[in-house]
Amino acid sequence: MHRKWNFSVARLASAFITLSIRFKSTKARPSAPLGSRILTSPDDIFKHNMWDHVQWTKEDEENARQRAEENSSVQLPLTDQGKFDTGACQYWDKFYEVHQDKFFKDRHWLFLEFPELLPSWMKEQSTITGHDHQRPENLFQARSGADAEMGPHQHKDPTPTHRSVDHTYFQKEAQEQNEAATQNSSYPGHQASFRILEVGCGVGNSVFPIVNNIKETNSFLYCCDFSPRAIQLVKAHPDYDDSVCHAFVHDICEDVASFPFPPLSLDVILAVFVLSSIHPDRMQGVVERLSANLKPGGIFLFRDYGRYDLSQLRFKKGRCLSENFYTRGDGTCVYFFTKEEVHDLFSKTGLEEIQNLEDKRLQVNRGKKVVMRRVWMQSKFRKPQPS
Template sequence: MSDSSSTAPATAITQVTQKPEPSRARKARIDYSSNDPNEILASNRIVASPFQISKHKKDAARNWDIFYKNNKDGFFKDRHWTDREFQVLSALDTPEEGEGKGKGKIVLEVGCGTGAFVYPLLERYPSARFHAFDFSKRAVELVKNHHKHTTSRVHAFVHDLTCPPGSPSLPQQLASAPAEFWELSPPSSLSPASSSSSPAAVEGAPVELPQRPDIISCVFVLSALPPSKQAAAVQSLVQVLAPGGSILLRDYALHDQAQLRFHALPSKGYASIPSLLSGPLPSSDTPSPSSTTSTSANTDPDASLELGKPWYRRGDGTMTYFFTPEEVDGLVKDGCEEGWRMEGECSVVEMEMANRAEGWGCTRRFVQGSWKKVEV
């Protein structure tokens, strides 16, 4: 995987497969009715009602809090792979002229969870600093209660990336870091133009930051947002990024095993509340007045923007989405403010997963990308 210094303007749709041990036989985890993923997706298209969809969106923060209450810090393993996959992270301890001079770079971890990304890097790169936020209050508490937490290097806070009306903007949240976090940071700011144009900004004076993030990590985060909120969320990240900075992303890809399972096993856990949250696009040839996604009974203003999307509800109530590389690349590049552009690439990464104890295996699909912010 190339780092964010890549200057390729087009999306590179490549496949990278990591094979399991060839000497170990495996069986499929799920016995699908077809080898064609599109046929599997077509086998069950029962969609949740507009009321259920609105309720899932409204309860999103509560469901993630319950998730972290039940799993605490034992669910996610530390992400020791990040600086291997994203080579730009290996320069966290190499201050450059301008922003960050005299101290390591600043990383913004989006959807920090329990700190599985932050703390391995904190240990390996002793002069780097990390902003870390999550939608879940319980997750942020776990980050702050970690034995390696220190306010001079980790600024953890609760933030909703969709930034509903009346909530603090992302620049305001970053600026609220304690004084010891900003030591040796050079002057920096978010200009009035970029601050006012960001969907995450609120009315008022421009926000001054001693240093803007040099790197933004967004790993398995966008998929947790409703489709209608993804573009504005990415724009808020791109516009707070420092000039020359990088955005790193990994998320679920279309036709991943997790998506296929929603359609192959519809009756196991989703009989009463269907998992699919997005109905079909309207068609003049095949009207469906009885469709459960009819917007006539839906007061959600975003409902029409969320039709025809690979968007689902998990058994624990949290939501997930499955992307194409072109879709993610477009979100990042379209989110840049005037005078700047994002250079980089996105690809599908395939990985073989195996449960040796039970003797089964499956292929997982992820989208992975790295982009650099450069002046036009």
């Protein structure tokens, strides 16, 4: 039987002593958005469901590395991997057919982590209408060794190739899309002064918290997913409002796929547990194409799985596609990032780093007295203003 990723309270004691000092000394880390539950005494470990900003020991890192090395020692044959590319849309459509909109929980925590989702004049408000300040500890459910917070966006091209970075891409793409926009200047959201795009929106677990907070703000949200069933569920939701939101089917891995808005028109792009579901060799091209739509000064918000997260260490042998890239039992795929990889992914596209954090937490099952290590990446990158 696959051993659960847990550890004794005694082993944690030495790491916990330094947590408070580490939290106070990390200047790049905001005090509230990434959580304020700091475990300073091992005796308190089962008082909450989640503890923030956890420091790993060298022994913890080595144990996790060994487990990942072990479960990736047997990879799926290349001849069997193509179906996870060509059938990606069918896998996700099947997922939404089974679960509808009941699997994921709405991400009300978004505005704590990403206040950039609101127009600048709203960020200064001390309260947000309709925002219940839920923390991410309530958002995770076990599923076949995977995690309930996944990005439902994949790709169809069965032959992934690495894309070299060409910084003239923005200019070429902008020129082509501007020509299309000129022919149809009245696009959805064209009158808004603040525009957001969420990619891989699934059934709208980010969409509706955002929609309900941007009404009456002259803001507009675009949301896309490559699963037609997911977009149907978004549009059927009682809170869907086409005066502030436009949902559409779109595969972000398709080179020629067009958006319903011109380039350089977005203030924010949001990708939450999305890029991890894309083959690593495709990620650079995806970020390039998406970033071409940001205004100068626009922000790319990213949250995804980190290296050696619990969900990576739970995989059994034979589920690995390539290094740190796996397929789940339902055919969906997931990659686990490092901080350095995230930095390179966005900076090579010409974006400037604002925040790039490795968010390590302890997730606690208080009933079973089990403690699990979670690792997520959270990053913010800005498109530079022209000099």
